[in-house]
Amino acid sequence: MVVFGQLVVGPPGAGKTTYCTGMQMLLGALKRPHIVVNLDPANDDLPYECHIDIRELVNVEDVMVECQLGPNGGLLYAMEYIEVNLDWLITRIRKLVNDIAVPYVLFDCPGQVELYTHHDIMTTITQQLTKALDFRLVAVHLVDSTLCVDVHRYISAVLLSLSAMMQMELPHINVLSKIDMVMDHTDDLAFRLDYYLGVQDLSHLMRTLNTTKHPMSVKFAEFNRLLADLIEDYGLVNFEPLDIQDKECAMRVLARCDTANGHVMHAEKIEDPSDPVSGLRLFHTALSDAGEPIEDYIERYEERLQAREGEEEEDMPAL
Numbered sequence: 001m002v003v004f005g006q007l008v009v010g011p012p013g014a015g016k017t018t019y020c021t022g023m024q025m026l027l028g029a030l031k032r033p034h035i036v037v038n039l040d041p042a043n044d045d046l047p048y049e050c051h052i053d054i055r056e057l058v059n060v061e062d063v064m065v066e067c068q069l070g071p072n073g074g075l076l077y078a079m080e081y082i083e084v085n086l087d088w089l090i091t092r093i094r095k096l097v098n099d100i101a102v103p104y105v106l107f108d109c110p111g112q113v114e115l116y117t118h119h120d121i122m123t124t125i126t127q128q129l130t131k132a133l134d135f136r137l138v139a140v141h142l143v144d145s146t147l148c149v150d151v152h153r154y155i156s157a158v159l160l161s162l163s164a165m166m167q168m169e170l171p172h173i174n175v176l177s178k179i180d181m182v183m184d185h186t187d188d189l190a191f192r193l194d195y196y197l198g199v200q201d202l203s204h205l206m207r208t209l210n211t212t213k214h215p216m217s218v219k220f221a222e223f224n225r226l227l228a229d230l231i232e233d234y235g236l237v238n239f240e241p242l243d244i245q246d247k248e249c250a251m252r253v254l255a256r257c258d259t260a261n262g263h264v265m266h267a268e269k270i271e272d273p274s275d276p277v278s279g280l281r282l283f284h285t286a287l288s289d290a291g292e293p294i295e296d297y298i299e300r301y302e303e304r305l306q307a308r309e310g311e312e313e314e315d316m317p318a319l
Helices: 016-029 060-067 071-084 086-097 121-133 145-149 151-168 179-188 193-198 203-212 215-219 221-234 247-261 263-269 278-287 294-315
Strands: 003-009 035-038 104-108 135-144 172-177
Touching: 003 016, 003 121, 003 151, 003 247, 016 104, 016 135, 016 247, 035 086, 060 071, 071 086, 071 121, 086 121, 121 135, 121 151, 135 145, 135 151, 135 247, 145 151, 145 172, 145 179, 145 193, 151 172, 151 203, 151 221, 172 179, 172 247, 179 193, 179 294, 193 294, 203 215, 203 221, 215 221, 247 263, 247 294
Parallel strands: 003 104, 003 135, 035 104, 135 172
Antiparallel strands: none
C-alpha cells in the first residue's frame, strides 16, 4: 500500500504546529482521511488531534535529566533514539493506515534546523519510512514571512531552505508563512511580496544593501553578492504564500503538496458515500491556480484579508 504524507519542517516559530492544525481542519472539511504524527519529542503542547505522539517513546525532558544534556543535545539524542527504535513508529503507522484507501500522514517535526541542513538523522528516518511503508513524502519547509523585512534575514532564510532541499533529498515545497502579518508592514519591504516569493534576480536586493551604507554591508558586500549568486545558480528555491486562516491559501499549498508527492494521481481511489465526486474534486483542487501569476494571486489575497479584517472589526464589542 502506498502512503502519502507531508514532512512539516522549519525553524522555531515558523508555524509548523499551527500549520498542522490548520491542515488537519482543511483535510477534515474535504473529508479526506488523514493521520497526524507529532515527531517532535520536545513538543508537549499539541492543539491538533494527535494520532501518534513520539513523546510516548522518548521525550526531551527525560533525556536531559538522565543524560545531563542541554536542550539541543537532548533533542539530538532523542532523534537518534527514534532512529534506532523506528519500528515503534512504523508499527503504529501501519496499524492506522490499514483501513484507509489512500492514507495521508502529516508529520509535525522539530524546529532544530541542524536536523535538516547538515545532520543526516531526518534523512535517514525518512528513507527508512519510505522503505518500510512505501511512503510518498513531500517536505513542507516553513519560513516566517516577516523575515522579508530584513534583507540579511531573508537571504539567510533562502539559504536555509536551499540547504534543507539538498540535505533532505525529497520533493520540496517552501512556504512563506504568516503573510497576513507581513501585509501590515508592506511599507518596510523594499519590493512587492511577489518578488520575495519568486527569489529571482537578487541583484536588486543586493543594491538595497549598498544604499544603506551600513559598515557591515560595505565590509561584506562581496560576500553577500556571492551568496546571492550561489542561490541563483542553483535556481531551486521559490516560496508559496500561506495564511493558514485563509482557506484559499491553505488549499493552494495543499494542491502543491498533492502534486509533489503524487497524491493527486490517486484521486479516483477516494470514496466518500456522501460525496460521489470527491475524487474528482481532489484532482481539481490539485490543479487549480496552476497558471495564475503570483502577483494576481497576492492581489486577490489582499482583498480577502481586508474583507476578513473588516468582519472582525464589526464583530468586536463596543467599548
